[in-house]
Amino acid sequence: MSEVLSQSQIDALLASVMGGGTVKEEVSKDAGKNYRKYDFYSPKKFTKDKLNILRSAYENYCRMTSSRLNSLLRISSEVSLVTVEEERYYEFSNALSDNDALTMIRATLGEKNGGGTIFMHVTTPLMLSMIDRMLGGKGEEPEYIPSQYSYTDIELLLYENIAKYLVAVMKDGWANYLDMNFAIEKVETSHGLMQEIGMDEIVVIVVIEVKIQGVEGKINVCIPGTLLTNIFSFLEHKKSSSGKAAGGEEDNTSQDIFEFIKDSNLEVTAKIGDATVMLQDIYDLKQGDIINMNRPQNSYVDVFVENNIWFQGKLGTQNKNMAVRISEINKQKDNKRGDL
Template sequence: MAEVLSQSQIDALLNAARSGEMDLVASAEKTTEKKYRKYDFYSPRKFTKDRMKMISGIFENYTRVINSRINGLLHTTCEISVESVEEQRYYEFSNALTEGDVLVLADVQFAHNQQAEEQPVLLHFSTSLMLSMMDRLMGGEGDVDPALPAGYNFTDLELKLYESIVKDLISVLGGSWENYIDLSFGVRRMETNPTLVQLIGLDETVVIIGINIQFSNCSGQMNFCLPGSMLSAIFARIAAANQAGRGAGEDNSEEILDILRDSELEISAELGRTELRLQDIYYLHSGDVIDLGHPTAQPIYLYIGGKPWFSGKMGTLSSNMAVKIGETYHNQGGRDK
């Protein structure tokens, strides 16, 4: 049954309508509506959040490695951190480059020298950061001219120094992936005009990793561009390796058991127990016999780690004293005897 309003409720409703309070309530309801993020169907996400977290963790490890290498190479201290890991289209990365920038192309190879893709990994340093690193490498303080032009072109000597620094940093990139897959990276070539690099389609999905390098008097960005096809091949191999590892669990257990079978284990046999006075022990000599008070017909115990695991009987084998195992204590109660 519909609710019937009383006269006082009707009067209050009319007064609210005349004073404009109802409009304020309606506008407040509109502002509290839940907002949803718009999904771009033109460029859908290719990698899940878990994959992006994996890439972020890999490059976090990489920053820790190159931090020590840069400090040792340039004889200074710096702070390196991963600022962003984003999935974008390649044209968003290429549009941010200028004609004077240098782009490094690096090949990635799987184990056994199997090349993953023809599309390389792209690496870009900000010009001021690289010039500061070169100056420190040559013994300077790393100061950069504040009037440095936007389209600065590196000289041939600077390009050689550029290549030397980049090769050292790229060579350790594979170690950051070793927890997931065996990869190796190497510099293919350097391009002084990024607009001529067309190895990746403009609309192809890439993952951009922005790494900030901070010196005392200079800071800049080191950006990695990972092609989506290359990452898809890497993730597929990681998934296949995980599946193979789960399927080979029984084989691994057999290998472990084979190793355990060859290991040595100390076992002690207790023939009996008795009590002696210290005076009796003092007068013991070679050839004396101690009565243990243990009949030969009763079993003795074999101890492992201080607990009885087996019972057995005394005997001889090939003129040697031996114990014949009669019972195994599988439960804890039998081991507490």
Template sequence: MSNILTQSQIDELLNSVKEGAMNEEQLDDEVSSKKIRKYDFHTPKKYTKDRLKLIFSIYENYARVISSYLTSLLRLNFNVELMDVEEQRYYEFNNALNDDDLIALVDTKLSDSEENEQIMVQISNHTMYTMIDRMLGGVGDYEEESATHGFTDIELSIYEVLLKHILPIMKDAWQNYLDLNLEFAKIESNPRLVQTIGSDEIVVIVILSIELNETTGQINICLPGRLLDNVFTFFEKMREVNNKRKTFQDEASPEEILSSIKDSTLEITAKLGEAQVLMKDIYQLKAGDVINLKKPQDSDIYLYIEKKPWFRGKMGTHRGSMAVKINGSVNNQ
């Protein structure tokens, strides 16, 4: 076999090398265009994707509901969408805020827990100015000059009223999973002064995008790690209970089920017959009177188990007491 390449083979080899280099360049361009976040092995993630997916589903429903609610409240076309749910350190969330951002503190606790945690809600200032302008009778336009003076006391009061309107919707979003009590606490005008959460504490940030008229902004909700620990512990307990219940239902045989209920107490009633009597006749009844049940003397009577007929039989006596001899079941009659 000859070890010398032909010209066509050389051209093919050069073309393949050239195409491979182009593919590598394209791959480098694709990698550089994507947002890559380095993984910090010193501070590994605390919550799994399944747990964050639960938070995602709760606030996805919340975004859909408040989008319709704000549209009907302000008569503007609102579009609220859930952008992301991510785990961070609290100082990362706090450092990303501006000094003039407003933070709404919401007292939160589970119904069966005495621990009280605070959720933080931050809405973009220009979005809030637009909504406040609309609530004051304007068309809902945002002017850059109006934001230079900061929020007045009246605007802060309107801000508080608006938050009190959307907080019950957040409670309803959680209600499908657990009973979470939410109550508005206060508005903090300087986010640097909020010290309810440690700087290194793990938090989960829910990011909602909001669009109205030509204004776009965000609603950022900070969920403290201590609250989420209680929430996920509650879900783990519920999951264990459901798994045990399902295992019992799957594995329990009819004999085991009957054995577990055989000591239950049931009421048995023997029904002789029925009769309709006028009130005046009942008023005149006295000892020795006879009521006609309109039933033959030797006919069967019915035994009722918890008010349902199950057996038929004959009246008699047994050891000096009234008794019923069962002749058959009602279904076999």
């Protein structure tokens, strides 16, 4: 297929022909803008916003992991997030050697929401350095590690012990988004024989860099796409449920609040009237005396609910007891109780 010339190349060619000269070799250096190739065989499944959620969760995880390693190894460590990339599983698997240990982590969203398996790999120099420090050594990076190096049984036990510390804080990293539980299923040394995930399955690989006293290594976390689909579906459902409760169910919420408080006990009193009396007159009062309330005989009585006037009524009797018949509702309920 012939090469397609850019506009700048065409302009240079025309200028050279019109000028009677030859085309310079420098023209071919301008190939126009560089565009990123899109792989139609493996299209991206997760949007940038969803990957940002993973990035935020594992940035929290890195901070907590650093504190956990500081207390475990009794030395300062730096843990930082490098990349969060969507790839095929074979790209993660091909980067491992045959004898690399792979930690299988069971992630659960709840009884109804299911879960899946996450794979975590710690580079061999970093893991050997941490094991050496746990056994009382200096934790220096080994000078030479053969490509076919395999962990001993004791090292695998210590490997799993350290992995438990790394997995224990993963729940807290996700705490800002949802409640997830993580537990180690096993440490697999023959990852090439695993059949838990297909080689062409979409995964997201989280690369974390760890620096401990001159020793550098990486922690690679491989999250299958099926698990991430469940996680993001759960987050979308949670978000939509919150929005619906805040909007469409507002009236129902008000009704529920009223149903909850309508059984509360309130004091209801009726006020006949007001009178101003001198203390001397009160001192001289005796049985049979009459106090003028300064209100007509058939006037309305104020009915208070707690300290506010809610109703106007008429005094009367019912079953030989004093009673008040409600005549109207007071629309201005901010009137306070007056002094008798």
